[in-house]
Amino acid sequence: MVYSRSPGWADERAEQMITIGAQEVIHEDLYLAGETITINGTVNGDAVVATRQITLNGTVTEDLIAAGQSIIVNGTVQDDIRMAGQVLLVADGAHIGDRVMAAGYSLETKAGSTIGGNLRFFGGQALLAGTVQKNVRAAAGALQIAGKVNGNLNLAVGNGGRSVSPFLPKPPAIPPIPPGLTLTSSTQVAGDLTYRSLVPANMTTGATVPGRVVQEAIPMPPEQRPNLAHQLPLQGQRLVTLVLVGWLL
Numbered sequence: 001m002v003y004s005r006s007p008g009w010a011d012e013r014a015e016q017m018i019t020i021g022a023q024e025v026i027h028e029d030l031y032l033a034g035e036t037i038t039i040n041g042t043v044n045g046d047a048v049v050a051t052r053q054i055t056l057n058g059t060v061t062e063d064l065i066a067a068g069q070s071i072i073v074n075g076t077v078q079d080d081i082r083m084a085g086q087v088l089l090v091a092d093g094a095h096i097g098d099r100v101m102a103a104g105y106s107l108e109t110k111a112g113s114t115i116g117g118n119l120r121f122f123g124g125q126a127l128l129a130g131t132v133q134k135n136v137r138a139a140a141g142a143l144q145i146a147g148k149v150n151g152n153l154n155l156a157v158g159n160g161g162r163s164v165s166p167f168l169p170k171p172p173a174i175p176p177i178p179p180g181l182t183l184t185s186s187t188q189v190a191g192d193l194t195y196r197s198l199v200p201a202n203m204t205t206g207a208t209v210p211g212r213v214v215q216e217a218i219p220m221p222p223e224q225r226p227n228l229a230h231q232l233p234l235q236g237q238r239l240v241t242l243v244l245v246g247w248l249l
Contacts (some may be wrong), residue, residue, distance in 0.1 A: 152191035
């Protein structure tokens with residue numbers, strides 16, 4: 001169902017289940033709202049989506065702006081992604097031309113995915129196994145780097161146990177991530193690693209960081225130190241709310 005479509009107007013659709021077919025090409029900005037949204041075709045413009053679950057298998061030639069419970073990117077976004085939700089997945093083979101700005105409980109970038117610009121994330125946990133062509137800035141209760149970063153890492157990381165998501169998880173599954181900061185044997189960082197944490201990072205043998213590795217102190221007495229692993233997800237949920245209001249109004 002098309003609610004408004006005329007020359008100079010964006011395509012606006014609001015239904016329970018929406019699928020943009022693989023052969024469908026939309027030559028304007030697309031605004032979608034529904035229960036489940038799947039984009040298999042091509043959007044020649046921005047795609048602005050509010051839904052419970054969005055799956056992008058096709059191509060967006062400009063920005064993807066998405067808010068929902070789960071957001072799965074399998075295809076191509078030629079410019080930026082701004083997304084907020086519970087479970088965020090950039091899958092194997094996904095390609096983002098420029099920046100990714102994300103907020104939510106869990107972010108996972110699979111091996112074989114590419115982010116062409118900077119990555120910024122604020123939330124509960126993140127598993128970064130793909131390639132980021134520029135810098136990564138993130139704050140989370142648990143962070144695992146298992147891919148390639150062709151820039152610097154600037155991180156704030158908690159040290160407690162894994163927190164519990166305040167919502168019932170939906171597909172995709174939330175990956176288990178150890179608390180704190182972990183660099184696996186497949187980690188390749190071209191620049192510096194700067195992180196703020198109460199405990200040292202777990203750097204597995206084989207992790208490559210040719211630049212400086214700096215753990216910055218958190219100048220707080222022990223009795224006043226917050227448990228970041230529990231506080232960051234809660235702050236992330238507040239941020240998600242603010243982001244949704246700002247993007248969707």
